[in-house]
Amino acid sequence: MVMVIGLIAIMMPVIFMLSRIGGSQTQLAIKYHENLVAETVAFSGSNAGLSRLQGNIRGYQDLPDESSGEEKYALNIRPTGAGFFGQTLYFLLTNAKIKSHNYTLMAEAEQFKPEPTPPVLVISRDYWNTVEPYEISLMADVLSMQNYRGMELLRLEETRTFERQSTLDQYKSEMQAKKLRLPAEIQSGWDKIVTTLVDEKISE
């Protein structure tokens, strides 16, 4: 009995010490896992927000302490205005934080009027994410995020305008020209990707 206790007393600190000394790859894997979980939880929260809108729950909603499995997320649904069919437009914001990993997801959603019972038609789009520590329930932070996101959207619009206005050949050659600047792993399959991109090119 004494021997067993003695063995445990010696082995426990050794096991503990070994568990703390992980290789850099292991630590990286753990960090990556945490990051991935934070993203997944935020997406899960965003889907929960969409379900609330489809269920005809309307107006401002702030749910700071929701759960997805064992992890927590915050959900904030904030009306931004009205659409031409009487639909309410929203910012759909979710935030998940796991240890030092912060992940915030911002999307736009439009909730149409019930007809007459749920589920209500909800269209969500323009998903945007950030790892900056924004507080999604504060209006100033939301406006700041919108501003940041808006600049990125303007750049996206430039891309869309180029896509729309260029001919198939112009678009194809522009995409092909990017091949040399891509990582080697992507270069091998780039021709196939370009074919798909050209097939899906936005036209007037």
Place this chain on the structure above:
Amino acid sequence: MKKILLLVLLLGLVISGPPAIAEDDESPALENAVKVDVDDIKLRPALEIEQAVMEYMLAFEAYNSAKKSKDPAIRGKIVQLMKQYREAYARFLSMMHADKLYEPQKPQNPAGRYNKKLKKDKGNKRNWKPTAAKDLREKIKKLVESGASPKEIKEAIHASLPKSAMSADPCDPCNPCPPNQGDGGSIGQGNVGKDGGRDRDRDEDEDRDRAGFGNRPSPRNPGGK
């Protein structure tokens, strides 16, 4: 004594239960926190806007129906249907951008800003018709389920777009109204009803009639064209 008691009771009722103030969808707190230059806004005919909204809404329905389908042949059309939805929404967005009803750095409130400008120019707001076009969406959904090609679906969507404005400008039928000083008076077309509004209970039927679906006799369309 009775009067005093009644007065106290009434006062209590007023304090404890103030009348509910309806939330103004057009100007939520966030909208009031941003600066909007109303003078820059351009008011295009409501019909053009409603057609654009209806188009992307129906295109989304087609894409969503294909996404939910378990038939591989229908699911195979998802990419094309998504492209059609993206294009329809991009058209709407560029329309909003051109009219200064949408700025990417600011929260979206296109109908609210349209009405803000209209109110400044004419002193009244436009009555946008609340609808989710349930019947039209159902029609598109069935078309997708029947295995129609993306091209056929696109044509059906175009055929379903409203032919006249669904919303109403309450100021139009009643003269005199101050002339529009903003865009040369191109707004406020296609009103129905003397009161400037419409019977909203009949909206879905009117959508169907306007889109040419059903071809059934109705009091307004006895022949069922």
